[in-house]
Amino acid sequence: MSNEKIPYKIYLEESEMPKEWYNVRADMKNKPAPLLNPGTLQPMTAEELAPVFCEELVKQELDDTTPYIEIPEEIRDFYKMYRPSPLVRAYCLEKKLGTPAKIYYKFEGNNTSGSHKLNSAIAQAYYAKKQGLKGVTTETGAGQWGTALSMACSYFDLDCKVYMVKVSYEQKPFRREVMRTYGASVTPSPSTETEIGKKILADHPGTTGSLGCAISEAVEVATKSEGYRYVLGSVLNQVLLHQSVIGLETKAALDKIGEKADIIIGCAGGGSNLGGLISPFVGQMLRGEEDYRIIAVEPASCPSFTRGKYAYDFCDTGMVCPLAKMYTLGSGFIPAPNHAGGLRYHGMSSTLSQLYDDGLIEATSVKQTEVFEAAEYFARVEGILPAPESSHAIKVAIDEAKKCIETGEEKTIVFGLTGTGYFDMFAYEKFHDGVMDDYIPTDAEIAESLSKLPKVD
Amino acid sequence: MSNEKIPYKIYLEESEMPKEWYNVRADMKNKPAPLLNPGTLQPMTAEELAPVFCEELVKQELDDTTPYIEIPEEIRDFYKMYRPSPLVRAYCLEKKLGTPAKIYYKFEGNNTSGSHKLNSAIAQAYYAKKQGLKGVTTETGAGQWGTALSMACSYFDLDCKVYMVKVSYEQKPFRREVMRTYGASVTPSPSTETEIGKKILADHPGTTGSLGCAISEAVEVATKSEGYRYVLGSVLNQVLLHQSVIGLETKAALDKIGEKADIIIGCAGGGSNLGGLISPFVGQMLRGEEDYRIIAVEPASCPSFTRGKYAYDFCDTGMVCPLAKMYTLGSGFIPAPNHAGGLRYHGMSSTLSQLYDDGLIEATSVKQTEVFEAAEYFARVEGILPAPESSHAIKVAIDEAKKCIETGEEKTIVFGLTGTGYFDMFAYEKFHDGVMDDYIPTDAEIAESLSKLPKVD
Numbered sequence: 042m043s044n045e046k047i048p049y050k051i052y053l054e055e056s057e058m059p060k061e062w063y064n065v066r067a068d069m070k071n072k073p074a075p076l077l078n079p080g081t082l083q084p085m086t087a088e089e090l091a092p093v094f095c096e097e098l099v100k101q102e103l104d105d106t107t108p109y110i111e112i113p114e115e116i117r118d119f120y121k122m123y124r125p126s127p128l129v130r131a132y133c134l135e136k137k138l139g140t141p142a143k144i145y146y147k148f149e150g151n152n153t154s155g156s157h158k159l160n161s162a163i164a165q166a167y168y169a170k171k172q173g174l175k176g177v178t179t180e181t182g183a184g185q186w187g188t189a190l191s192m193a194c195s196y197f198d199l200d201c202k203v204y205m206v207k208v209s210y211e212q213k214p215f216r217r218e219v220m221r222t223y224g225a226s227v228t229p230s231p232s233t234e235t236e237i238g239k240k241i242l243a244d245h246p247g248t249t250g251s252l253g254c255a256i257s258e259a260v261e262v263a264t265k266s267e268g269y270r271y272v273l274g275s276v277l278n279q280v281l282l283h284q285s286v287i288g289l290e291t292k293a294a295l296d297k298i299g300e301k302a303d304i305i306i307g308c309a310g311g312g313s314n315l316g317g318l319i320s321p322f323v324g325q326m327l328r329g330e331e332d333y334r335i336i337a338v339e340p341a342s343c344p345s346f347t348r349g350k351y352a353y354d355f356c357d358t359g360m361v362c363p364l365a366k367m368y369t370l371g372s373g374f375i376p377a378p379n380h381a382g383g384l385r386y387h388g389m390s391s392t393l394s395q396l397y398d399d400g401l402i403e404a405t406s407v408k409q410t411e412v413f414e415a416a417e418y419f420a421r422v423e424g425i426l427p428a429p430e431s432s433h434a435i436k437v438a439i440d441e442a443k444k445c446i447e448t449g450e451e452k453t454i455v456f457g458l459t460g461t462g463y464f465d466m467f468a469y470e471k472f473h474d475g476v477m478d479d480y481i482p483t484d485a486e487i488a489e490s491l492s493k494l495p496k497v498d
Numbered sequence: 499m500s501n502e503k504i505p506y507k508i509y510l511e512e513s514e515m516p517k518e519w520y521n522v523r524a525d526m527k528n529k530p531a532p533l534l535n536p537g538t539l540q541p542m543t544a545e546e547l548a549p550v551f552c553e554e555l556v557k558q559e560l561d562d563t564t565p566y567i568e569i570p571e572e573i574r575d576f577y578k579m580y581r582p583s584p585l586v587r588a589y590c591l592e593k594k595l596g597t598p599a600k601i602y603y604k605f606e607g608n609n610t611s612g613s614h615k616l617n618s619a620i621a622q623a624y625y626a627k628k629q630g631l632k633g634v635t636t637e638t639g640a641g642q643w644g645t646a647l648s649m650a651c652s653y654f655d656l657d658c659k660v661y662m663v664k665v666s667y668e669q670k671p672f673r674r675e676v677m678r679t680y681g682a683s684v685t686p687s688p689s690t691e692t693e694i695g696k697k698i699l700a701d702h703p704g705t706t707g708s709l710g711c712a713i714s715e716a717v718e719v720a721t722k723s724e725g726y727r728y729v730l731g732s733v734l735n736q737v738l739l740h741q742s743v744i745g746l747e748t749k750a751a752l753d754k755i756g757e758k759a760d761i762i763i764g765c766a767g768g769g770s771n772l773g774g775l776i777s778p779f780v781g782q783m784l785r786g787e788e789d790y791r792i793i794a795v796e797p798a799s800c801p802s803f804t805r806g807k808y809a810y811d812f813c814d815t816g817m818v819c820p821l822a823k824m825y826t827l828g829s830g831f832i833p834a835p836n837h838a839g840g841l842r843y844h845g846m847s848s849t850l851s852q853l854y855d856d857g858l859i860e861a862t863s864v865k866q867t868e869v870f871e872a873a874e875y876f877a878r879v880e881g882i883l884p885a886p887e888s889s890h891a892i893k894v895a896i897d898e899a900k901k902c903i904e905t906g907e908e909k910t911i912v913f914g915l916t917g918t919g920y921f922d923m924f925a926y927e928k929f930h931d932g933v934m935d936d937y938i939p940t941d942a943e944i945a946e947s948l949s950k951l952p953k954v955d
Contacts, residue, residue: 426676
């Protein structure tokens, strides 16, 4: 096809936007393993989950048989404010590389949260509102999820309490300020507002906090406050369900221009973006309709797929949440400072873990410095300043496009560009100044962390 | 029309994008007054302008008779990476306000420069490249223009030297870092790289710089370096020409949905956005085809239209540039600290000044605090976090929509949302903390500044 036929940006019409999310679990023969109650080691029931999560979200979390779930009209209306996101044909990147490959990326950064996180935040806020709740609590590290949730809560007039890892709170005052603009309360964690926060502060005076601690505080406040629930931005089945809107739009746009992907690439932290992007494509594979090469890209500093173990583990470092079966480095694994904060998670969504174990997706890991090289290269030719997380996918997409130069193959590569890097300039600065490190955990470090996995027969 | 008929976002097809810029001067009976040589007080000739600006841009600067000027294909290709920008129907804002008015905004913030500035930056870089130049120099205050130019130069492989007002350089390290990502060199101004910089540093040790000083440094470097020219992001006729792409797209999108604007609102600093947005509409007015109410919104702290004088003045505080006839507060006017850095200019584009003097546009000024109130209100209902500059237009659009509640009129309001506020969170923080000031210059201060206007005839 010529340049004339395929535009730079492929937008669906509003009427072509998905009206249902796709639940890939329904098409999986090997279902993702259930969440376990850490006390009884029995699958968590809806009743056990209800004090923590909204009712409708508990249903979605546990439903592995319904393939399509209607997107409520209120959520679709909100989606229309920033969706459909464009599927972009990377003409300039192709030209600069001199590759015969066709490169497309699904760009999720054109909203104020700066990432795909808003897709699930608005859904979770909607169900909280529908249930008549007063508000929700959550934790945020780098700040994308907290921002997305603040926006969603503001729209539905819900209270939003964000526990932000103290070091991020102090180093990223502007992220905090965006959340305040949307009316959220942002508390540096650990705080003196919770029992667990007070305990941690007593045990470790001067600590700058951790995601695990912030989760524990958010869960404590949600379960102890009348009319509040806790919400989470990744890992969970419900989040992957909401994020399927990314993949559904991508597939619809490709179908519209008569294009078929050969390779689909996404960055992988907890799995919200990757799971959403690939869902409908994996669905085709599971139903035997089509075949794709799917690549998950993770940071070499936090390689849960490529060097972790498939086992039951805690979802949080505070060990207050249920156990999930997943590729994990151990809930006590502390990744080296890595500026792709969104990928610093010790485990991987259960659904993606099962798909990986079944051989439907492959995984690779990349080093931070080469990720930023790819990010800068991309920014200069395609204009968009990518988030460090997204740049993991860019790196591998460029590598695959380069292979096509050698083989002469005209492959169609699709990758997820999850967000923008406007709040990550501190990391870019380190890269420009040549002081970015590339630490990779040793086998001994990973083995040590894995030795502490909970014992589940 | 029902919600079903008009989508939230109206995108033109790539094939519907403008292929020519519109030069409103061609339809003006009273032409904007020419630039004058400050020594001879005679109109600047192409020969006199050639050492400073690229040849083709000099032509565009002086051409007030050709109504349509072709957009070169290379520029149109670049435009396709981030344009067409959406014309958004603000359904949520309308609903929240309870207004019978229909509100639309043209959103120029979905590109990495974060504003409309890229529309002219890419054009100016293209002509520099076409002329075989090595690079360009410019100044930047808040950083939007410097970022846009860095992106454009990176695309065309041109060297880009940005002189950034020292106080911004230090307070906005992330803006600087974005420019570095695009390969620009960013020098805090005043610097020891130029004669004028050295002189200023000697006279005022410890100065944090000014836009006037940065302009002088950029012009000095451009005129003294082989293969370099100076470029400017606003005020000039050529810039308004390039920015007409905003208005042309807006008009095409409105035509496409069968809508006719009643009121068109834009923020006004040097005039690049306002001039671009209104050009084709003013063209219709000038040709007697249609009538619109057009409102320029300026900060009360820097009210060149509403409290300035229509007279010849220096374009820069350093008095190295030609004289322009414009509404001005005097080139020595120093606006009170105002976080809408893009609107802190003592004068107004000659073209807009003439249109204002002829009664084709009206002007109003708004205070900073009420601008941020409108910004936050807008962010919460429409999702987008607006730049302080753009929020001036939001404030007046909301006021006009509220008037419609009282009168019951179903007016169609269109405003320009020029950019995003991701790099303006320091200002938002001041607003949230209640420490934002609303200083308005006294009549005596303005009179004092205007008393120093250069004497022309």
